[in-house]
Each structure stands twice: as structure tokens, then as C-alpha cells.
Amino acid sequence: MSQLRLYNTNGGVTEVMPRLAEAEADVQRLVEANMEALLGVRFLASEYSTGPVHAGRIDSLGIDANGAPVVVEYKRGTDPGVINQGLFYLSWLVDHRGEFEHLVRDRLGATAAAQVLWSGPRLICVAGGYTRYDLHAVREHRRSIDLVRYRYFGTDLIGLETLATATGRPAPGRGEQRTAQAVRGARERIAELAAVADEVLLGLGDGITKVQRKKYCAYQRLRNFASICPPQRTKVHVYLSLDPTEVDLVPDFTRNVTGLGHHGTGDLEVRLRTEKDLERAQDLFRASYAAA
Known part of the structure; x- marks a missing residue:
């Protein structure tokens, strides 16, 4: 204003x-x-x-x-x-x-x-x-x-x-420390992918707060715009606060999880398996950040 x-x-x-x-x-x-x-x-x-x-x-x-x-x-x-x-x-x-x-x-x-x-x-x-x-x-x-x-x-x-x-960020919890150690050691490709997704989300703009919960990590301005669950064996789940009905869903990449139980917040699920997936997800990340 x-x-x-x-x-x-x-x-x-x-x-x-x-x-x-x-x-x-x-x-x-x-x-x-x-x-x-x-x-x-x-x-x-x-x-x-x-x-x-x-x-x-x-x-x-x-x-x-x-x-x-x-x-x-x-x-x-x-x-x-x-x-x-x-x-x-x-x-x-x-x-x-x-x-x-x-x-x-x-x-x-x-x-x-x-x-x-x-x-x-x-x-x-x-x-x-x-x-x-x-x-x-x-x-x-x-x-x-x-x-x-x-x-x-x-x-x-x-x-x-x-x-x-x-942001008032608290000291990292045990789960966050374990993830950081895995990334630093470059032992897990998926853990590295999750770490890069974390950097991308935090780098979208000013005023982003990262909140560590037991089963997910949230990214918020005034409200949550994204959340990342702990990496699975082959993929990383990111949930965005976008209306899935207004997104062109791609099988095995994006999914409407409205009404479905899941950790994290947001109704649009994005599955990341490779750096290419992360690259094509960035427009969705930016849209969710802009709407928060």
C-alpha cells in the first residue's frame, strides 16, 4: 500500500x-x-x-x-x-x-x-x-x-x-539435525534433493519463516504456503497451498489431496524424485508463495 x-x-x-x-x-x-x-x-x-x-x-x-x-x-x-x-x-x-x-x-x-x-x-x-x-x-x-x-x-x-x-527461529530439533548431517555427508541423494528444495523455498522472498514440526517442516509468510515431509526412500513430498482444481495435474508429479489425510498443510501434493522435478516445480512454489 x-x-x-x-x-x-x-x-x-x-x-x-x-x-x-x-x-x-x-x-x-x-x-x-x-x-x-x-x-x-x-x-x-x-x-x-x-x-x-x-x-x-x-x-x-x-x-x-x-x-x-x-x-x-x-x-x-x-x-x-x-x-x-x-x-x-x-x-x-x-x-x-x-x-x-x-x-x-x-x-x-x-x-x-x-x-x-x-x-x-x-x-x-x-x-x-x-x-x-x-x-x-x-x-x-x-x-x-x-x-x-x-x-x-x-x-x-x-x-x-x-x-x-x-522469524524467531528456534534451535534445530533432533530430526532437523539428522537431516542436516545426512545432507552434509552427501550420503543420500533424496536428502540432498530435500535440502535443495528447502533452499529454494526459503529463497523465494523476504519474510519467510521456517517452522519445524515433528512430521513436516512448514514455510510461511503470514500463513503457510508450503510444507516438506521427511524424505522417503525415493521421493520428497511437498505440499502447497494452491487450489488443485486450478492446476494442470501431471500423473506421478502433482496430485489433488483435498480431503485426504497427509502430514503437512496444503491441498496440492508435489512429488520430487529428481532435480528436474524440482526445476519444473518452482513455478508452483512461486505461485503458492505469492498467494500466501
């Missing part, structure tokens, strides 16, 4: 001017009602009380596709305290894991509560603007933070722009 200009072409060309919300609560209500579509996060609670000691209220609580807890804070305009306020609540959340897991169990069930990813809690700030100090500070922080700027256009359009992202 810093460069994008929006025009109405009905009966000529008229610029649709961006504007801020009338009140912070308007942005919060809209995002909470459409959180999964807008942020890739399942909504759990609004104005969540942190109790009498902390005496605060978390604007929104959610959980992302990888099971990471998410705190969402809103500001109508530019507020230099939004990051510190959000981090305060994020620290409270990490110290009250049982309470959050109980909330997840009530809203989403026992399976979701058992899979909460405490190694990667996230803060998403949605505001009308940020200072240059905010943009610098977020990149220096060890927590996973996204600064998202909003603008309303006309009466029924809203735009979201991710201005800065801190």
Missing part, C-alpha cells in the same frame, strides 16, 4: 482513496470474523483476560496451521507501544501454557491441544502504521513477530501489507 494505488474503472477511472478505520474495534471485529482467511490463523478468543496480577486483555488469541500460539494486537493508527505491548502478552502466554492449551481443547478439541507448538509462539500486530524504529526493532528481536499494516478502500475493501517479519 505504500506504492499501490487502487482505481475504480466503472464509468471512467476514479482513484479509491485509502483510509483508516473509524475505531480500532472496527479492525479487530473484521479480522476476528475472518482471521483464517486474512492471517492464516484460527480464531480462539477475543479480549482475553490475563488475570488480576497482569491486569490486561489480549486483543485476540489464535493458533496457526502449525499449532503455534498467536497473539494479535490492533491499533487504529501508529502507536510506538504496540510491539512492547504485544510482547508483554506473548510472554504472559508462554508462562501460562496450561491455560492456553485448555482454551484450545475447549475450542478445537484434545488433538489440537496436544499438538500446540510452544517452540514458535507468534505476535501479529495489525495497525494503521509503524515507526522506522518499529521496523528496525522487529528485525533485531528473537521472537516471531509480523507487522501488518491495514488500509480500508471505499466501503467494502481492505488491504493488508506485511511490512516486517522476525
Whole structure:
């Protein structure tokens, strides 16, 4: 939105001017009602009380596709305290894991509560603007933070722009270390192929966060755009967040897995067996990244 200009072409060309919300609560209500579509996060609670000691209220609580807890804070305009306020609540959340897991169990069930990813809690700030100090500070922080700027256009359009992202990457787990060792030793061709696919996905653009789960590794901007499962003996499975019905499926290369059980997130399965497969998959990788 810093460069994008929006025009109405009905009966000529008229610029649709961006504007801020009338009140912070308007942005919060809209995002909470459409959180999964807008942020890739399942909504759990609004104005969540942190109790009498902390005496605060978390604007929104959610959980992302990888099971990471998410705190969402809103500001109508530019507020230099939004990051510190959000981090305060994020620290409270990490110290009250049982309470959050109980909330997840009530809203989403026992399976979701058992899979909460405490190694990667996230803060998403949605505001009308940020200072240059905010943009610098977020990149220096060890927590996973996204600064998202909003603008309303006309009466029924809203735009979201991710201005800065801190990945807050945790130390690699045991499974990730084993894979790295296999790649370094060049012992497994498929492990090397998975490592190259990992590099390609991370190199698609700025603001990509890599999240290691037990049975897959996810790649996200605000939401997941790809995930890689541990290499099998002859192939690597990559799942993309694209609509398979809009892709020309190729037998034994791409597959529609909508409704089928699989590890990772995304409905388009891509099978990689060779470097040539990886090369022809890159247009799909870019399309999924652009849509996230």
C-alpha cells in the first residue's frame, strides 16, 4: 500500500482513496470474523483476560496451521507501544501454557491441544502504521513477530501489507539435525534433493519463516504456503497451498489431496524424485508463495 494505488474503472477511472478505520474495534471485529482467511490463523478468543496480577486483555488469541500460539494486537493508527505491548502478552502466554492449551481443547478439541507448538509462539500486530524504529526493532528481536499494516478502500475493501517479519527461529530439533548431517555427508541423494528444495523455498522472498514440526517442516509468510515431509526412500513430498482444481495435474508429479489425510498443510501434493522435478516445480512454489 505504500506504492499501490487502487482505481475504480466503472464509468471512467476514479482513484479509491485509502483510509483508516473509524475505531480500532472496527479492525479487530473484521479480522476476528475472518482471521483464517486474512492471517492464516484460527480464531480462539477475543479480549482475553490475563488475570488480576497482569491486569490486561489480549486483543485476540489464535493458533496457526502449525499449532503455534498467536497473539494479535490492533491499533487504529501508529502507536510506538504496540510491539512492547504485544510482547508483554506473548510472554504472559508462554508462562501460562496450561491455560492456553485448555482454551484450545475447549475450542478445537484434545488433538489440537496436544499438538500446540510452544517452540514458535507468534505476535501479529495489525495497525494503521509503524515507526522506522518499529521496523528496525522487529528485525533485531528473537521472537516471531509480523507487522501488518491495514488500509480500508471505499466501503467494502481492505488491504493488508506485511511490512516486517522476525522469524524467531528456534534451535534445530533432533530430526532437523539428522537431516542436516545426512545432507552434509552427501550420503543420500533424496536428502540432498530435500535440502535443495528447502533452499529454494526459503529463497523465494523476504519474510519467510521456517517452522519445524515433528512430521513436516512448514514455510510461511503470514500463513503457510508450503510444507516438506521427511524424505522417503525415493521421493520428497511437498505440499502447497494452491487450489488443485486450478492446476494442470501431471500423473506421478502433482496430485489433488483435498480431503485426504497427509502430514503437512496444503491441498496440492508435489512429488520430487529428481532435480528436474524440482526445476519444473518452482513455478508452483512461486505461485503458492505469492498467494500466501
